[in-house]
Amino acid sequence: MSFGVPKKLEREINRLVKNYPEKRSAALMVLHALQEEFGHISLEAEQWAAARLNLQPINIHELVTFYPMLREHDPGKTVVRVCRTLSCALAGSARLHRHICQRLGLEADAPGLQRTKDGRFGVEYAECLASCGTGPVMMCNDDFYENISNDGADEILEKYDE
Amino acid sequence: MGANQAETPVKTVTVKVDGCTVEVPRTTPNWLGKQEPTTVLQACKHAGIEIPHYCYHPKLPVAGNCRMCLVHVGMPGRPGPDGKSPMNEDGSPKIFPMQLPYEPQTPRGVIGCATDIIPGMEIYASSPETRAMREAVLESLLINHPLDCPICDQAGECKLQEYSVDHGLAESRFAEVKVHKPKAVDLGPRITLDAERCVLCTRCIRFTADVASDDALGIVNRGNYSAIATYPGKAFDNNYTLNTVDICPVGALTSDDFRFQMRVWFLKETKSLCTGCGTGCNTVIGSRENRMYRYEPRQNDAVNSCWMCDAGRLDYKWIGRDDRLAKVRGPKGDTAWPSVLKAISNHLTKAGVGSVAIVASARQSNEELYLLNKLAKHFKAPTDSVPRDGEADQLLVARDRNPNITGARLTGITTKRVGSKLAAIAKGIASGKIKTLIVYGEDVTQHGIGVKLLGKLKTLIVSDILPSATTKNANYLLPGCAHAEKRGTFTNVKGRVQKFSKALEPPGDAIAEWEVLHELVHNVAGLDEFDSIEGLFNQMAFEVKAFKGAGLKWDSLGDKGADVKL
Amino acid sequence: MPKEHRLVLKHADEAGYTNDIKCYLKYGGYKTLKKVFRLKPKKAGGVVVTPQETIRSEVLASGLRGRGGAGFSCGLKWNFVNRKSGKPIYLICNADESEPGTFKDRQIIHKDPHQLIEGMILSCYANDVKLAYIYIRGEFPEGARILNRAIDEAKGKGFLGRGICGTRYDLEIHVHRGAGAYICGEETGLIESLEGKRPYPRIKPPYFPAALGLYMCPTIVNNVETLCNVRNVMEIGADAYAALGTAGNTGTRIVSLSGNVKRPGYYEIEVGKATLGELIFHKNFGQGLRDGRKLRAIIPGGSSSKVFRAGEKFDIKSKDKWGEVVEQKLDLLDIPYDFDTLMKCGSMSGSSAIIVLDDSVDIVESLGNLSDFYAHESCGQCTPCREGSLWMAKALKRMRSGQARKGDADYLEHIAHNIQGRTICAFGEACAWPVLSFVDKFRDDFEKRGAEDEARLAKRDGEATTK
């Protein structure tokens, strides 16, 4: 296994681990850091994290498969997460999601994350993003957008499509 | 593990179970044997009522996830401002059946496996309210279950099947599409998982993490898609994996060794012991039509709790091997027991003091070793047996892979340094001093007494169950029995004397060694009367110091054995 | 006239107010902290009262109730903490904000993070906590950055770290990010998650956080808004705080309003000083429904609370100011938005999130949407919820796709009844209550669908056989 992490990330991870009296507690934060670096969490990355935290790989795999934000596979360069829960649904999230899928040539009714062939976008529904008063809302990677019309969505996507 | 939970509960608590007042111990041992407040489930058990459960296992940490053990209970009221508890008109304490806090007309259950009893509590173990809760849990468990009992190995031992019959609804209301999960997943070299049958009780996970100290199993995905798994590409292959098959309450984990071989209800069960090492794990032999199909561990908290190792569990196939020795052989070829016994008796009666040596096996029973030692004493014959060392682990496996090395020592067959006298015996044969060698259950050619040396002997008497270079060179060959084919006792490395029983008939002419030895000792040395293994044991227990010290009696050994001081 | 009373969000939306420590200090931030850290042990009636005990009794006297969902007295929760175990005590700020409809903690974190930090320091000090965490949901990456910066700033000023405000009190706060799981809001699920395990809620008994929480040590879990209010209690005093709101329902509360209203948003009110009707219709709040629409339903306290049907009336008992029990008739829209009245009316204020449904909304569709949420979020640990949450969602999906049956209302009720009260954590109620209440209050909608679908399918079958 020749998985390695850059020095900078390693230092960051060392810092994170120190925030907890028990190493295992750092698991989620370490996984976030790994995902930020590599875009997803490969099995090699899981094993690396497990070894770093004195855990068994299954302990990490259990987390990666539980939390939707942790990705086992590359979800695409820009991950678009459209809120589908009630308030946003009332405000038109299905319309928004369909529009985005159509624009990117993706299947809107297919379950789970849909990724464009070129790997530039991954689109999925998310559960309530805690901004129900400004629906429909969505996230593009770490950025948050609210009150999104179809035109607004086009504009936003263009920003990420360079 | 191993130590007796000697701490005795000091106090009792009075509760009502299904209307009957019962006094139960205030504390009960938890999975580690530590006394902890008695739970509702345990209190019912003390009262003779079984609360159905999946995730609870007395030898595992409590999880509380299956909710099968939900029971409706009533609590005495809390003392009011005057310090007095609420009373009924007749002066008895008022009991309040538990209700949902937000919906007082609906009864509320507690999980029996994790709820401590309190004095005066009423447990409605069989009330309609409790039954409704159970039925609901069962219905939930069954909606995504494949219901393939006719082809399931667990059928007959399945708690889902059993409880459905006892507590379930006739018909599920489920009208949707089932969730499909992986079937026939290879978890490891010995175990297959059917994720659709799994009820996610996590017994297997807790066992391997908390008992076997190998955190190898986990749950992947979430919600209704959760499934038991190993890490991708990593096999579940520690030496204790097959215990998960035993504790899996349904047919989700199956043993590749046993899979589809036999419907369990056809199996005859016999209490036995594992012979894989000096721990002497208690077992049950499952057999049918004189064939052994499996070992299962039998609970004995002083020895193996509910567990056994995989190596030991799978160490039974030799019993049914085709090349088992089944014929009595004399110098002139195959013969019959009476003539061979007579010949050997005659020969030994004439043998001079110092001209005989005995190599016994620490795989033999205490009784056999005792008899062999008697014989040895008769001609002051040197005796020894053969060491079999491996590595001990942290749970059960003992360094000594002989099942009865302690018995061999206590009966005087061998010393602390097992096998140390073999060289002297070899020398005696070489010098011609030793003319007769009696070998029981070992291939001495592997232990410094080679074929050439054997050729120097006048007489080689061998008893064994499988062919070896030694049996090949025997003048007299006496086919013996596997432990599963006879009765007797072993003494484990910690000094536990335990019984094993007969599950199978031996092949061909084979006869239990102790019967043959009894005859020989009688003929050669003259020995008092006994005609049974019980009598033999009791006599041995009277003569062998350590056994006598412990006051052993066959009857008092029971199924779980007794300790002697080492 | 009902209007907002901003305490927690006092400055949040003021022009020029920024979330850095400079601005916070300019507006009087950390003054309360300094004041409290100057408190000395007092002698009262021969016993010494420590500053810690003073804070705790202030918080108890303020009547502050948890803003996370259950509305449990904050002071009482702190009183339950086992202080004699010899183990460290931990405090965790629950910033998982995931209850559908709720978006109040987001405002605090983004706009006034130092208020939370100050509240946390005070709460930690009051409970001898040396190490605290903020568990923030994974979908708030910006929030996490803001909090981290705020912590660094507070450290820079000596409000955090070693020897706070010149005392010998040390405290560290770390931000811990979740990764997309509603169940991490449940306090014991949160603790497991913080321990690096799957966020499986713990069984209670025995694992009450006050005794066996994080690393099996006594642990306090409080919501973001609750902790901010600890600061506010200490700023204005317990009596002044208790004078806000209504008896037993003190202080202010941020209400998240969403769904079919003209002006959705967050509104901080004195607890109980505005009614449901005012929150939805008044010009200071929601400003009513869209033109031409009629009210259909109100989900009053986050998606898990039981729905109300427009026009419902309630008979409730309450105590008047002389302690006499009085019976009261109450129209839905006249329910004062507080903890207790909503409970008496059969629902709850939960996370104080109101979702308004007008008559354009399909009831079965809406419930289906919520059930999908719960099926997706069930952690899967215990049988009734793992199986039942997906079962309900599947049944609703079938109903939404033209295959409803006449008995579906009873069927759904049956499934939900099998869950509520039988699970490890309150998620069981959270997923059962929407179903139970929607079916109870809108039975006609479910039965009508069943009748229509069955009739249509029967007709189609009939046509198929005659062909």
Ligand SMILES: Cc1cc2nc3c(=O)[nH]c(=O)nc-3n(C[C@H](O)[C@H](O)[C@H](O)COP(=O)(O)O)c2cc1C
């Ligand atoms: C399923 C479930 C989800 C919850 N989610 C949250 C949440 O997102 N934020 C929160 O503050 N409390 C949440 N809670 C409530 C917490 O368990 C806990 O009661 C609360 O954080 C206590 O804080 P408080 O006393 O300050 O309200 C949730 C509870 C349940 C059962």
Ligand code: SF4
């Ligand atoms: S495989 Fe068996 S023991 Fe393991 S969780 Fe499933 S049902 Fe329980």
Ligand code: SF4
């Ligand atoms: S530990 Fe020893 S006695 Fe027990 S099962 Fe394994 S080999 Fe047999």
Ligand code: SF4
């Ligand atoms: S009630 Fe649901 S969320 Fe809570 S522990 Fe059980 S399965 Fe998990």
Ligand code: FES
């Ligand atoms: S429902 Fe979309 S943010 Fe809450």
Ligand code: FES
């Ligand atoms: S036996 Fe599973 S919850 Fe008690």
